[in-house]
Amino acid sequence: MRSQIFARTGLAAIAVSLTLGVTSATAEPAHGIAMYGEPELPPDFVALPYANPDAPVGGRIVEANVGTFDSLNPYIRKGNVPWQIRFYIGETLMGRSLDEPFTLYGLLAESIETGPNREWVEFTLRPEAEFSDGSPVTVEDVIWSFETLGTEGNPRYASFWSAVESLEQTGERTVRFTFNTDNRELALLAGMRPILKKAQFEGLDFAEEGDSVVPIASSPYVIDDYEMGRFVSLRRNPDYWGWDVPFRAGSFNIEEYRLEFFGDETAAFEAFKAGEVTTTREFSGGRWQTQYDFPAIQSGEYVKEEIAHERPSGMTGFVMNTRNPLFQDWQVREALITVFNFEFINDAMTGGAQPRITSYFSNSPLSMDHGPAEGRVLELLEQYSDDLLPGAIEGYDLPVSDGSERNRAGTARALELFEEAGWTIEDGVMQNEEGEPFEFDILLEQGGSENSSIIDMYLQSLERVGIEASVTTVDDAQYTERTDLYDFDMTYFRRALSLSPGTEQYLYWGSEYVDEEAGRNLMGVSSPAVDGLVDTLLTATDSEDFYAAAKALDRVLTTGRYVIPIYQWNVSWLAHDAALKHPETIPIMGDTTNWLPDYWWYEED
Template sequence: MGRQSLLPRRDFLALGTAAAASMLLPDRAFASIPTGVKLHGLSAFGDLKYPADFPHFDYVNVDAPKGGIFNFGPSQWVFNQNPYTFNTLNSFVPRGDAPPRMEMCFDSLMTSAQDEPDSIYGLLAESVTISADRNMFEFALRPQARWHDGSPLTAEDAAYTFTLFKDQGHPDLSLPLREMTQAVAADTGTLRLTFSGKQSERTILDVATFPILSKAYFAIAPFDSSRMKAPLGSGPYKVGLVRPGQTIEFERVVDYWGRDLPVNKGQFHFDKLRIEFYGDRQAAFEAFKKGEVHFREEATSRVWATGYDFPALTAGKVVKREFPSEKRPLMYATAMNQRRERFRDMRVRRAIALCFDFEWTNKSLFYGLYNRSQSYFERSEFKATGVPSPDELTLLEPLRDKLAPEVFGEAYVLPPSDGSGRDRKLLRESQKLMADAGWKRSGQFFQNAAGETFRLEILADDEGLVRIYGPWAENLKAIGFDASIRLVESAQHQARQASFDFDMIAMAVLFSPTPTREGMDGIFHSRSANLQGSRNLSGTADPAIDMLVEAIDRVKNRQELTTVLRSLDRVLRARMDWIPSWYSANHRVAFWDMFGFNETKPDYGFAMEALWWFDKDKAAKIGKA
């Protein structure tokens, strides 16, 4: 499915008095969480599932054995991480390519439960206390917390980290901290984070899950992408073997200070996590077939449909199966870079979208395994359908003069093609849209009034994407675009994405099950449009979208959140800043039959490296003991 990023978990601007009033429905909300008392967890809506004395999360196996190695290809990653190569071990800066799972070397103040959509529980922090004005959060750190060198992890480390992230961190870290005014250590065991009052009520649900760094380490080491020495960590794993750009191993910390905490029990069973980096998917698949890689999530439909007939699978040594996807909104789409003027006209963006023939692609290239994306929040209740509800209209009506008319009708959908690969009706409609936008066909290509040719380059870092984009580019050229595909190696792709040096580029985002303003800010809000390294690849900077994103701050329950996000989805779909692509309802995975796992996976996570374990008996049966 192309690149996939896992974003972090987490003032209703004046839309009129009636609009604000309609959103304040009675219900339990974050604002009802008591102040001035020590809390073991926080939740966006409703009560916590787990009480203060819970022994462990329900979805873990506390009796699973320790040992073995898990050599896998990550299918999700965060911050500046890259699954194809790496040139830094600092995962928290805007630039560079870090290996996935560096975050497993660091602890956070609190951590998520994978069977709840919006709750976090104490990890480094044994409790959190909210001030009366709800702008200050006091975390009591566990005195036994230690760095891997045995030195104490203190509130000074945490205060240093949040200040560092705000000033120099990756946008996924810096944006949620923009309203933080102070991070101080009241003493070695007490951290106080203070906000301006303009922050979202739920900002803390993001911020409290950020990794904590060592002040002593980074006081003498630059906080940049030059780091090929592993920073000092505190988490369940530490960096072992490193072959830059090729291999990284994470070794389980046997005397990990937090191994017996309720939030950690029954997790982190493998002695080693190993990631091999391959230049292309076919090479990775060949390594899996040989048993050099143990787990693979298949992202290529052709391979899933035709490639799994190798000897190890037919002999029963490899298991091929599907697991249900998480109950989390997914956006897989292609961004059109509006920092380049020729992409700023909505008619142009729609014209480009009409040239992609999903029906032909799904039949001819995907073996019918995918569904067409229409929404920016696929697979979730946040996807807009039909006409706007009365509550949605309350949000949208004050913005009517700023929005496309389609927002107020049926939710905009890309029309299906005839499946021929070159639907003449849709291509004619695309040409008309271009003419309406002032681009006339002159010889082979569209030109504007200034005589400029419409050049369009789709940036890709995988041969599989070139295969998919090829027919799209041919359709674009057929009607008058000077269209091409540029295949670059992964590090260059990441660098060009971070600096917005592209015309069109694809990205997948798996949102939190309870999306927050901070998550939306980095992709859709104008404040991230020119922040290099942000996920706002399209350069979206629209006051109406800003207002809807900021409306997330004031929702009081999930019903209100759904209303805001459906309204946002309607506006984004009508604008077509991103062209929705495709999605799957399940994880398609294959693995060597040497692991144990609980058959029922949690609804909001699929962390095999943390929850699965090595099964010696199974391994012996297939010669992998």
């Protein structure tokens, strides 16, 4: 396991390949593609470096989910779908390496070719590729999938489709995308969209009736059994077409991957302790230290592991919806962040064990430097000086309390900020010049006991500054419906970020998506600086601009003060059945999606 991101391959290699980005665009069919430079693995590689091609096949993993579900089609707007499903029932033209921040290798496609400036990309399908029902994956399926997902599917697919000028079949097994915008990432994104079986949806309204369909896919797992709201069983397909593809070597060794659903976190944890669930990720440092001494752990039947990773922290916390006029003043948002007594909450919840997120890309080389902006970062920021909030150029750090419950200094500073924004306390109530009280609601999802505990402590701090916030707790379906419509004032927020930020940044914070229903810009960011820096990120042709754009974007988002940050998880805490194993080599992405259960196996000692 590597302790820093420059070890072995990591970003040291990427820094080199970034500088080669312009001259190394592939001009003939290749086995893989990197955002900058060339893939690290040669055309004749036999397995990914973090896979075990000799792993035995068998066993099962049972994973707990909190909540419920009413659909198994993750490709449409309708329905509440288990989050894991879209990663396990849909295959893509290319597969993403967990050891190279943005490198893809052939999966459904045996080769990829691009224009000299990546203005187009062409894929050649493998002749053996087929869906789980034995029918071949065809170019017709590819074209239909992109057109349908891009126009009728989940909003996550619309942005890519809007950048496609044309999509055409160029040979028996080849398909070409031509783009209408200068964005080097588009060639890679084309390789990462799921391919569905066109014939399955003939005669159906894809958007309206799709929630009654379990999509037929070409992936190693098929949905073997399910009961809506209770469980889903995914089973290894022995007839899967791609077991001999190098990208798949040593993966999907577990016979059954089962998702069990529980009403709350307590019930899920009790099921794990009782052996009904065989693996769990723990997100509470306090519980990890104090509650994992039950009999199965003591006997060695279950084991604990800490898996370090080198991914950005992303942003986790409580987001303020700036569509609400109440949150449009940055000083109000800073005041609400200041009132949030993180040091006291962290001590109460984790014993002070978990560090706080300090920016969106913290824990990575893409993170903003604390202190004044310098060099290329400063040059990029100065282009948008009229749009920047205090701290973006001068430097910004989150407020730190003294750790006491009352947090007197933090409370006093918050009151100053409220007053500067036109809010003062009269008769114990925070109000504006018109005498209107400062009131807002915090929307929480049912079953999130830890978030509820954090908010309970936050409410006490708010009362000290004359604010009585309300809390509304709803079930999964209502929560999804309300957040899709941006019908909330403040709510829990989690946005994972990668070492290869790209076009998805538009979806997360782009002004174009502020009013997009079911979009991902929950805070309502609308900033020329954000939009411009994402543009620079996507068109960077050397390492200096790539890193500088990411660091500058991190500064603008962080000083936007849209989210009250809480913990970062730079280490994954895993507890699992001792018979579940994984290779000693851990990818730089660590315990991320498509590592567990993909590269694990079951083997009793």
